[in-house]
Amino acid sequence: MTALSVAGLHAGYDPDLPIVKGVSFDITRGEAVSILGPNGAGKSTMIKAIAGLVPCFAGHVRLGQTDVTGLASHHLVRNGMGFVPQTENIFTRLTILENLQIAAQLLPKAERAGRIAAMLDMFPDLAARPGELAGALSGGQRQMLAAARALLTEPQVLMLDEPSAGLSPKLVGQVFDTLRRISEAGVTLVLVEQNVRAALTLTERALVLVDGKLAHDGPSETLHDGKLLGELFLGHRTAEART
Amino acid sequence: MNPQAIIDGLIAGSTIGLGAIGLTLTYSILRFANFTHGDFLAWGAYLTLTVAGVLGGLAAGLGAPVYPFSFGWGLPLAMFGGVALTVALTLGLDRILFGKLRARGADAIIIVMASFGASMALRSLLEFIFTAKPAYFTKALQIAKPLGLGMRATPDQLLVIGMTAVLVVVLHLLVTRSATGRAMRAVSENPSLAGVYGVNVENVIRVTWIIGAGLACIAGVMAGLLVQIRPYMGFDLLLPLFSAAILGGIGSIPGAMLGGLIIGLAEAFAVQIVGAEWRAAISFVILVLVLMLRPQGLFGQKGA
Amino acid sequence: MELLAYAAFFLTIALTYAIICLGLNVQWGQTGLFNVGIAGFVGLGAYVSAALTTPDAAERIGGFDLPIALGWLAAMAAGGGLALAVGLLTLRMRSDYLAITTFGIAVALQLVFQNTESLTGGAFGMAFIPRPFSGLQGEAFAFNGLNLALTAAVVLACYLLLEHLLRSPWGRALRAVREDEVAAQALGKNPVLLRIQAFALGGAIMALAGAVQAHFIGFIAPGNYLPMMTFQVWAMLIVGGSGNNRGAILGAVLVWAIWALSGALISEVFPADQQARAASLQIVIIGVMLCVILLWRPQGILPEVRSVSRHLGRRNKDIKP
Secondary structure, eight states, rough: EEEEEEEEEOOOOTSSSOEEEEEEEEEEETTTTEEOOOTTTHHHHHHHHHHHHSSSEEEEEEEEEEEOOOOHHHHHHHTEEEEEOOSOOOOOOHHHHHHHHHHHSSSSHHHHHHHHHHHHHHHHHHHHHHTTTGGHHHHGHHHHHHHHHHHHOSSEEEEOOOOOTTHHHHHHHHHHHHHHHHHTTOOOEEEEOOOHHHHHHSSSSSEEETTEEEEEETHHHHHHSHHHHHHHHHSSSOOOOOO | OOHHHHHHHHHHHHHHHHHHHHHHHHHHHHHHHOTHHHHHHEEEEEEEEHHHHHHHHHHHGGOOOOOOOSSSSSSHHHHHHHHHHHHHHHHHHHIIIIIHHHHTTOOOHHHHHHHHHHHHHEEEEHHHHHHSSOOOOOOOOOOOOOEEEEEOHHHHHHHHHHHHHHHEEEEEEHHSSHOOHHHHHHHHHOOOHHHHHTHHHHHHHHHHHHHHHHHHHHHHHHHHHHOOTTHHHHHHHHHHHHHHHHHHHHHHHHHHHHHHHHHHHHHHHHHHHOOOGGGGHHHHHHHHHHHOOOOOOSSOOOOO | OOOHHHHHHHHHHHHHHHHHHHHHIIIITOOOOOSHHHHHHHHHHHHHHHHHOOOTTSSSOOOOOOHHHHHHHHHHHHHHHHHHHHHHTTTTOOHHHHHHHHHHHHHHHHHHHHHHHHHHHHHGGGGOOOOTTTGGTHHHHHHHHHHHEEEEEEHEEEEHHHHHHSSSSHHHHHHHHHHHHHHHHHHOOHHHHHHHHHHHHHHEEEEEEEEHHHHHHOBOOOGGGSSHHHHHHHHHHHOOOOOOOOHHHHHHHHHHHOOOOOOOOHHHHOOOGHHHHHHHHHHHHHHHHHHHHHOOOOOOSSSSSSOGGGGSSSSSOOOOO
């Protein structure tokens, strides 16, 4: 079962200068995939385009069976997309509970309280003080809240844009432990990361994006030896995409 | 100092506060300073006047004053129509102008400029349709009743103050407690993140216009009832509205109301000292003071 | 002959607006600052120059009988000084606070013109403002022609000065700040300082325009400096092409022509008692025109030469310090 399918995607801020230039891949339900690549390769732009935050100029994005290309982000959420932006990914002027309540609004009324309680169970740090302003949370706790919010609606696919950015090594460990639990619970995970080592230990498959194009698509093990990755990042070698 | 200034200030402040609440909401959620907001007050008053005229034509009894007020059942009824029409006007304007610019991703300042152009056009259109001659909701005269401590007020004036208080409380509860209010606060902090959370931002924008236009119409009717209706009434209120919204802190409903009352009271007291001809300068002085001393306003977020 | 004299008169007024437009172009076109108090700056220039150059009058303070040129200079100093103060107050804050503050400045100055009778003559305004070439006032053609030449010379001088500045390092820094503030800052430019300078320069030019206009007409009153004027000047710059100095001049002449013609048309079509009312239609037309241009051709008739002004464009980037 394909959870997310991207075909021939061109995206960016200016139609004349696309940043993502014809990327295709399929992600199976339950899979955990890293998207790696050097700075400026277009990883973030691509994941934002999939999440409906950056215009798509050509190609298709499908969530399950549904074509969601170019839909506004709030429609995507309804179709089973969970996206966690890299920065500014929670409402700091709202309380922790309010952050969750906004996301819960998409669920049927009867399920809302239950799902919020489930999320608070999953993230005890948040449960300790749900009435506090989210702006008071630490960096790692903010990532937890962001993930909790995205998971609350039980998305088909959870996409995270550099969840480890700006966190101390210890917190990175915590965040990745949480992501592992999420993945093990059966959620399809797509992860854009600069922290290659951490990402590869978490996901079974890795895509490498170089200059807006897919340079590699294969099992994470193939990249554990840094040599291939280094060559890919430097653009010395372009592997065939495995679609 | 004449204690009557307190009553005068509260009455003027009620109108300014209600107008400023709409302005501060559109400011924080649509992210631009809307220069047409003053004209929504004027349009609200004229649209209500028009509906009242039609109602009066249908049922003459509606115009008869209901004791102790100076107006009949026709006016509150007409105000519902006026609110609906003012809402339609703002939603229409958003569809043909502001929404288009927003969709194009135009800078906030371009939208401010468009609002400035639209404001001139709307105001002059009022002048063309209704002429510059003042109009009135009622011809009945009211005697101000003594309230003690040397203060007097008419029943109409007390009704305006009471109604403002009720509206502010209801709105404050709506924004702090309801799902709609949560979504509004989310959009005001970060519209694109709100989309990622599943909030339909265009819906929130529509709700914001509806609240802003509704309050503008009510404030316009209040000003029209207590003073008079003129095409320039909204424009003359624009600076007090902005000052009140900034003084209260952009996005804060209690702040806007408090700012409105402070400006109303400051005007009422200052007028006794410097003379009525300087009334319009008072809110400017307050604006400059706020920008110098506390640019984020009384209840504002820093950096907002 | 009479028609020519009228044409000269019309063009002179249009050119005084062109000066205001050039001033606004420094603020908006080059720097992206939204001034909603143009009428205040223009009026300030007019009143300052008038107060210095009129003959002594019993009923008010002022009337120093100074030469016109000195009046013009003083007007520029006053306009520049006011703009400097406004800039210092608001240019560190979000961009629309400047708009609101300038709007307030115009309202406040309007009250000063209206209420300080001992300085400004109050609602009656000030008369007997010396006019250039007043010795020739009997010969309409020569008088209007010479005044036109003088005003055109002022426009030309402003134009050349601004074009020169535009190409100078200062002008480049200004555009850099407008296009990408962070990058400009990284290159060591001080955005706030540059904006304040541009705002003050624009304010000085607007005040000069007010003085030129006042001396040409010979009479000023508070009613000349209503928000309407601000609005007209905006329409002129947006129609002509913001960021382009030639566009600013073209827009001024064009919109003034539309204004004069629609005014003439209204006085032909509508009966005398309806004319005041119909005149408000003129404003509706200009307001709608402004919005339509912002929607469909934000760059105006003559777009900015180097790059289409990007803050009219697609991306949302607020001006923040």
